[in-house]
Amino acid sequence: MNAEKTQVIQWCAEGALTGELTFPEIVGRLGQIGVERYHADYSRQEITYYLAEGDTLVVATLHPTHAIGTVFSASEVEAAVRQSQRNEHTYLEFIRKTMAAGCVGYFVQITGRCVIYFGRNGDSHVEQFPPSPVEK
Template sequence: MNDQQKAAAQACLEGAEGNLMTCPQIVGMLMQAGFEGYAIDFRRATATYYLPDGEGIELPAHRIDAPVAPTFDTTLMQAAIKEAQQQVPGYTYKGFCRKAALAGCASYIVSFSGRRALYIGRTAETHVENFPHQ
């Protein structure tokens, strides 16, 4: 992994957490830098960005001010995703993360080639969200 890729991963994390970049902008920048996906772990407060050759970079992410709920509620998770996709007034990435944790989401994985995100609960329940059509 080169310095440009490391900088792109850091910029995207800061862009998300600071509400400076939208999800499509982040995905575009990471893909342009050569990444194939990333994972966010709410319990460990980490963001991991993956290259196709197996290399990756793990960065510290913000800590959520709520514990991950013990039960995964896909209805609440889908509502949080919809707010993010529609960029509803008052939307923030940190707010999304809090809602996801309260919905029981412990982590999520984004696959650029698969054009989807997989949201995972504490007991491995899952919800798959395909990328919106453009």
């Protein structure tokens, strides 16, 4: 992986944590450099990025530690997603809410245009990307 792609990935990870970048901006930018998917691991506080050519990069995403709920609640995860889509909270607040809902992490499938949230026991919830303005 070249230095430019590494820099873009690190910038996207930091931009999410600081609120400088929105999810659509992040996904768009990562897709432009060939990232197919990424995995946010709440327990390890890191995101692993997977590029189409097989390269990977792990980036630390230090966030406040919160207890992960023991029961996965797809409805609470969905509610947190909807709040994010309406810009009603920060990414750090999204992390807190989804962790409380029993989510241990998620996969963003950029090429598949969906996010898969999962819990401790294999529970999952899938969210399709909202249509872009061009698709409406």
